[in-house]
Structures are given as structure tokens and as C-alpha cells.
Amino acid sequence: MAxxxxxxxVLRTWRLGEADRIVVIMTRGRGKVRxxxxxxxxxxSKFGARLEPTSHVALQFYEGRELDIVTQAETIDHFRSxxxxxxxxxxxxxxxxxxxxxxxxxxxxxxxxxxxxxxLRALAAADSPLVVPAFFLKVLALExxxxxxxxxxxxGTATDLVAFDADTGGxxxxxxxxxxxxxAEALGLLRRxxxxxxxxxxxxxPSAATHEVDQLATRxxxxxxxxxxxxxxxx
Amino acid sequence: MAVYAGPVQDxxxxxxxxxxxxxxxxxxxxxxxxxxxxxxxxxxSRAIVEVKDRVAFCARCFNIAEGAECAICLDTRxxxxxxxxxxxxxxxxxxxxxxxxSGRYHVLQGALNPIEGIGPxxxxxxxxxxxxxxxxxxxxxxxxNPNLEGETTAMYLSxxxxxxxxxxxxxxxxxxxxxDLEYADELTLGRALEGRREVDLD
Numbered sequence: 191m192a193x194x195x196x197x198x199x200v201l202r203t204w205r206l207g208e209a210d211r212i213v214v215i216m217t218r219g220r221g222k223v224r225x226x227x228x229x230x231x232x233x234x235s236k237f238g239a240r241l242e243p244t245s246h247v248a249l250q251f252y253e254g255r256e257l258d259i260v261t262q263a264e265t266i267d268h269f270r271s272x273x274x275x276x277x278x279x280x281x282x283x284x285x286x287x288x289x290x291x292x293x294x295x296x297x298x299x300x301x302x303x304x305x306x307x308x309x310l311r312a313l314a315a316a317d318s319p320l321v322v323p324a325f326f327l328k329v330l331a332l333e334x335x336x337x338x339x340x341x342x343x344x345x346g347t348a349t350d351l352v353a354f355d356a357d358t359g360g361x362x363x364x365x366x367x368x369x370x371x372x373x374a375e376a377l378g379l380l381r382r383x384x385x386x387x388x389x390x391x392x393x394x395x396p397s398a399a400t401h402e403v404d405q406l407a408t409r410x411x412x413x414x415x416x417x418x419x420x421x422x423x424x425x
Numbered sequence: 426m427a428v429y430a431g432p433v434q435d436x437x438x439x440x441x442x443x444x445x446x447x448x449x450x451x452x453x454x455x456x457x458x459x460x461x462x463x464x465x466x467x468x469x470s471r472a473i474v475e476v477k478d479r480v481a482f483c484a485r486c487f488n489i490a491e492g493a494e495c496a497i498c499l500d501t502r503x504x505x506x507x508x509x510x511x512x513x514x515x516x517x518x519x520x521x522x523x524x525x526x527s528g529r530y531h532v533l534q535g536a537l538n539p540i541e542g543i544g545p546x547x548x549x550x551x552x553x554x555x556x557x558x559x560x561x562x563x564x565x566x567x568x569x570n571p572n573l574e575g576e577t578t579a580m581y582l583s584x585x586x587x588x589x590x591x592x593x594x595x596x597x598x599x600x601x602x603x604x605d606l607e608y609a610d611e612l613t614l615g616r617a618l619e620g621r622r623e624v625d626l627d
Contacts, residue, residue, distance in 0.1 A: 202540050203573070207445065233601045238610030243573045268612045276580040279573075280539065287540050421539035 192253055196220055197266060199306055200245045201286040205231070213241050213260065214290060215249070218303045222293040225251055225258040237263050244269045244282055246307065271314045278313055281322045283421040285309055291415050292329055301332055318392045319400040322422075323407030324383045331384060335359065335414050339381050342366050351377060354406055356413035375399035376406065433459070485556065487532040487549050489514045497529060504528045506563040510553065510582065512536050512570060520568060528566075531556065536574035537581055545581065553582075557589065564592040571598050 198217035206212050209231045215223050230237045240247055240263040250262040272278040289306055293299055309325040312318065330336060338360025341348045351361040354377075355369025361377065362368060376399045382391040383403075394400055408422050429437065433455060441451035458466060482488070483495035490496070497503060497517070507528030511517055517530050533548045556562065565586055569575035579595055586593045598616035600609055609617070 234604055236608050238608075239571075239612035240610045242612075265611050268610075270612065270615070273573075273576065273612070274580075276577065276584065279577060279580070283539050290540075420542040424537075424539040424542065424544040 193250060193261065194220075194253060195248070195250050196223075197246070197248045198223065199303070199310065200241055200243045200247065201290050202243055203227075203241070209235075211241070212257065215247075216289050216293060216303055216306055217249075218300055219298060221297040221299050222290070222295055223251070223258060224256075224295065225249075225260045226254075227260045227263075239268065240265050242273075243286060244272050244279070244310070246310070267314075269310055269314050272310065275317065278317050280421065280424075281313055281317075282310060284322050284419060285325050287419050287421045288326060288329060288411060288415075291417065291419075292333065302329070305329070305332070312392055316392070318394070319396040320379065320383065320392055320394055320403060323400075323404045324388055324391065326407040326411040327380070327383055328388075330410060330414055333414065335410075336384065337361075337380070337410060339377065339384065356410040370406070370409075372406065373399060373402060376402040379403045380406075482532075482534075486530050487514075487534055487552070488517055488530060502527075505560050507566065508556070508560075508562045508564070509566045509568050511568045512575060512578070516568065516570075526566075528564075529560075533569070533578065536569055537578045538574045539577070548578070550582070550585070554585070557586075557591065562591065564594060567593065567595045571596075 196217040196219045198215035201214045201216055201222075203214070204212040206226060209229050211227050211230045213225050213227050213230075215225060217223050227237055227241045229235045230241055237260070239245070241260065245265060246267040246269065248264045248266055249260055251258040252261050269282075272282050285306065289302065293302060305325065305328055309321055313321045327337070337354075337356075341361070342351060342363035343355075343358045343360045344362060344366040347363045350364050352364050352371060353362040353367035353369050354360065354372040355362060357369065361372065375397075379391055379394065379399055380403060382388070408419060412418055428434070436455045436458065437448070437451045440446055440454050441448055443451075446454070458469075461469075479491055480489055483490035483498055484493050485498045486495060488495040488497060490498075504527050507526075508531055509520060509526055509528055510531045510533060511520065512533050512535060514532055517532065520526050520530075531549070531553050533550065533553070535543060535548050537543060537545065537548070557565070565582075567579040567582055569578045583593050583595070597620045598613055599620060600606070600613065600617050606614070
């Protein structure tokens with residue numbers, strides 16, 4: 191039982207008792223941490239808005255058996271442009287829900303943390319339609335479920351790829367097709383996102399193809415998690 | 426785990442369902458009730474029955490009400506053109522205590538929380554929209570909590586209400602009176618600066 195410091199992004203909060211909250215934080219050094227923030231719901235709490243979701247904070251925790259306790263919090267970035275815009279906030283929430291499901295408690299995953307921070311920074315800079323699907327696909331790749339995009343998963347043909355199926359794990363040719371159809375434009379975007387041209391893909395304006403990629407990435411991640419992502423479907 | 430005789434265990438089980446009451450507290454309260462005189466016990470049981478029978482939600486604003494409509498909705502001295510939208514009935518009490526508001530209220534009975542699966546359909550939003558026109562509401566004050574859920578709700582509502590040609594306002598964020606600037610977080614202090622007012626000398 192000791193104090194430790196880390197930085198993290200607040201994913202979600204739960205009310206606890208009269209004035210406390212349980213805060214779920216994706217930290218850089220210790221993975222997903224659940225901690226109690228005492229008295230945060232009081233107006234005069236020293237934490238104020240620092241422990242609200244979307245905040246990137248430097249924290250000091252007191253290590254407990256089940257839950258840690260947040261003892262200090264200092265803002266690194268509060269991502270105000272995300273918080274003040276319903277669309278961006280909905281996107282950030284979808285990514286938080288995904289991270290909450292993917293990351294096990296207290297298992298360091300610096301890569302996932304860095305990806306989430308990068309995605310939030312991209313979202314704060316511009317409301318790109320591909321931030322969330324790109325993040326979902328990168329999470330899948332990180333988890334070891336990178337979809338096959340260059341050939342048919344079943345027969346290996348590299349041409350005439352017309353379908354995508356999350357269950358088989360990628361694109362399929364005309365004769366093996368199953369799952370849902372995929373357009374050439376959407377496939378192009380998928381390849382750019384996972385092929386190292388993410389920055390350029392994020393500048394893409396909203397179109398039928400970005401919408402298709404969005405749907406497809408959500409379905410693929412939901413398939414992997416074996417559950418629906420609630421925040422994607424609500425607002 | 427039933428350790429006690431039937432009726433006592435039933436009582437403990439029922440008490441244990443109350444918020445914040447664990448099995449041990451439930452036991453303690455149950456034994457306190459056993460020691461109580463019959464009159465005291467009956468008064469408690471009557472109070473519970475009474476509140477269940479007589480108190481319901483106001484048909485207009487969804488505040489708790491004794492009868493079809495709550496005292497605030499029935500009060501004709503209230504200004505009908507200003508409507509204050511809050512999350513819970515308890516928030517009405519908080520706003521009323523300020524003595525700064527003379528309009529009516531609308532209780533949403535919750536806040537949007539996408540990650541928990543609480544969407545617009547679970548809140549009293551359609552009821553709010555249905556009230557605006559017949560009651561001649563001109564201003565809607567979005568008085569939801571200044572946290573993520575409350576702010577999501579306020580943003581969602583403003584998107585719905587603004588096109589209707591109403592004045593839509595959001596309660597200000599700022600520093601609590603009696604607090605220290607040094608401890609204010611950046612988001613709150615930033616909003617306080619943004620919402621600053623020119624000093625009036627009279």
C-alpha cells in the first residue's frame with residue numbers, strides 16, 4: 191500500500207455514495223485503473239472538472255486493494271473543443287467505451303494509451319469522420335486481430351475483393367464472398383488507415399465511403415468484443 | 426443466508442435493499458424496529474404507505490407531486506414564459522433555495538449517458554417539447570449538472586430547442602463563492618473568465 195504517480199485519460203465515472211465517484215482511468219504506466227475520487231461531486235471539491243471524462247491528467251494515487259484513491263490531480267489537457275461539441279463528445283465516448291472493454295484492469299498497455307491520446311488530439315484538432323473507425327481498427331490490430339485487406343481471407347486471390355466479414359477476419363473475393371459488401375473506396379480508406387497513411391486519411395471529408403468504413407469498423411470491433419458498443423448507437 | 430426466524434429475516438432482507446444499507450446495517454435497524462413501541466412502528470409503516478399512495482409525479486413537469494400536478498405548476502403567480510430544465514426533483518429544491526427564479530420547471534428524470542445506454546427516449550424530452558407551445562414558453566434555461574452527462578444533455582437539448590425560435594440559455598459555470606482561485610481547475614476558471622461581467626458602479 192503506497193502512493194504512486196501516473197498520467198492518464200479519464201474514460202468514465204460512476205457515482206459512489208453521497209458525494210464520491212469511481213473514476214475509470216487509462217493510465218500510461220499501469221493500464222486501466224479504477225480509483226475513488228472522494229468528494230468530487232461537491233461544488234467545492236479540489237478536483238473540480240479535472241476528473242471528468244476526456245481529461246488528460248497527471249495523478250497521484252493511493253494504492254488500495256480493490257480500488258485506488260485519487261489523492262491529487264493536475265490537468266495536462268482538458269480537450270475543451272471536444273467537451274463543448276456534442277458530435278465530438280459522442281465520438282470520444284465511443285472510443286472510451288471501446289478502451290474500457292478492451293483493457294483489463296491494471297495491466298500496463300502504453301501503446302493503447304498512446305493511441306487513445308493521439309486519437310483525442312486528432313479529434314480536438316478537427317472533427318474528422320474517420321477518427322473513431324481508425325481508432326477501432328488500430329485497437330483491433332493491437333489486439334492481434336488486424337483485418338486482412340490485401341487478399342481474400344479464404345482463397346488468397348488479390349483481385350476482385352468485394353466483401354468484408356469480421357468473422358472470417360477481412361476481405362473476400364467474389365466467389366468466396368460472405369458478410370457484407372465493401373466498396374472499392376472504403377477498401378482504399380481501410381488500407382490507408384492500417385497502412386501508415388493515417389494522417390492523410392483523417393483529412394478525408396465525410397462521404398459515403400467514410401460512413402461505410404465507420405459502420406464496418408464498429409461491426410468488426412463489436413464482433414471482437416462480443417458485445418454491442420452502446421454509445422455508438424445512442425446519440 | 427437465513428439465520429433468524431421468518432418475519433425478522435424478511436425485515437432484514439427488505440431493509441437490505443435500501444440504498445447504502447448493507448446486511449449488517451439492515452440487521453441493526455431491524456433489531457431497533459423490534460424494540461420500538463407498536464405506535465412508533467405503525468407510524469413508520471403508515472408514512473411509507475402514505476407516500477406511496479399520495480405522492481406521484483406531476484403530469485406536467487414530472488416533479489414529485491401530491492395529486493395530479495405539483496405545487497409549482499399549480500401556482501398561478503409563477504411566470505409561465507420561463508422554463509427551467511433540471512435532471513432530478515432534488516435539483517428543483519436547490520434552485521428554489523436561491524430565490525432567484527420565478528418560472529416553472531421541467532424534470533427530465535435523468536441525464537443522457539451513452540456509455541450506460543441512457544438515450545433521449547429514456548428521458549422526459551418529448552414531454553418537454555409538448556409543453557413549450559401550449560404554455561407559451563419563451564425561454565428555456567438548461568439547468569442540468571455541469572458534468573459530462575449533464576453537459577451532453579444540455580448540448581443535445583439546445584440542438585432540439587434552438588430551431589424552434591426560443592431563447593435557450595445554459596446556467597453559467599464559475600467559481601464557488603468562498604473558494605480559492607489557486608485551487609480552481611482550468612476548465613472551470615476558463616469558463617468563469619469567458620462569462621465575466623462588466624462591473625456596474627450603481
